[in-house]
Amino acid sequence: MGANMFFWKRWLNAMPSARPPNASALSSTTSSVTVSAPSSLSTSSRFSASSASDYGSASPILACRNLSKSFREGKHTSTILADVNLDIAAGDFVTILGQSGGGKSTLLKLLGGFMPLSQGDVLFHGIALKGITPRIGMVFQENTLYPWLTVAQNIGFGFKIKGKKPAQYKAQVQEVLEKVGLAQAQKLFPYQLSGGMKQRVSIARSIAVKPDVLLLDEPFSALDVQLRRRLQLFLYAVWQETGTTMVLVTHNVEEAILLGQQLIVIGSKPGKIIERVDISKAHFRDRYDSQFLSLQRHLETVIEGDVNPL
Secondary structure, eight states, rough: OOHHHHHHHHHHHHHOOOOOTEEEOOOOOOOOOOOOOOSSSSOOOOSBBBTTTTTOOOOOSSSEEEEEEEETTTTTEEEEEEEEEEEEOTTOEEEEOTTTTSSSSHHHHHHSSSSOOOOOOOEEETEEEOOTTEEEEEESSOOOOOTTHHHHHHHHHHHHHHHHOOOHHHHHHHHHHHTTTTTGGGTTTGGGGGGGHHHHHHHHHHHTTTHHHHHSTTTTTTTTHHHHHHHHHHHHHHHHHHEEEEEEEOOOOHHHHOOOOEEEOOOOBBBBBEEEEOOOOOEEEEEEEEEEEEHHHHHHHHHSSOOOOO
């Protein structure tokens, strides 16, 4: 929790006073987020099942090239990630799957500029990323809400820390509250919220400043099954509503298939991409569909043994 709050404060300190002109924007409507039925979901294909050497999009919003990360452990060096290449298209929803301790969260932090690389490059809009930027948001497994601030104040904190007065950002905060269905809870404090509502506030705070990319590090892993499923629908609806590029790390195979448009599997140490699958088709939005279940079984086999990639 302490480390996550540290990353969040660093991200806030990097926030400029004005938005870049090409940043993604929320819709001007004020209706609450709704979840579309599976038949209405986009079925556009961005990635097909491919080898780990393929890059994907020709002009990604976020990419890494020959990325490696190592840590010193006394006299020894432990390599966590090795030669990772990945393209993420603007507006895409990418899920990263793998065993616990395989380097998924490390990769996410590297993509956000929260950690220095050992080798390779992370490219944001085609330019090497040298550190954190407010144009890339982050949601952690444990919420990093300020307990002394209300829901609305937490969501508006990113504006306040840069010297804006409440009157300057009140309308933006209210818009986000309406979109994520938290308008009735805006005066509550974190201790008055359920675990699921806290994570909704964390996501709302991140999208309030309208990042180009939102990174999510297992945000639902501590929740029970039913609440987790409701928040999966919530997150998918937020993605549809805002068009924000999202990258979600999870060790839950069902969640990775259900939410993503492109699925990446990270193999065991040193972590490498061992499989990519296009999961943009409508049948992957239905956890009981035969093709969904078939892919789920296959991915479970891959993760268990790092064998038989598509």
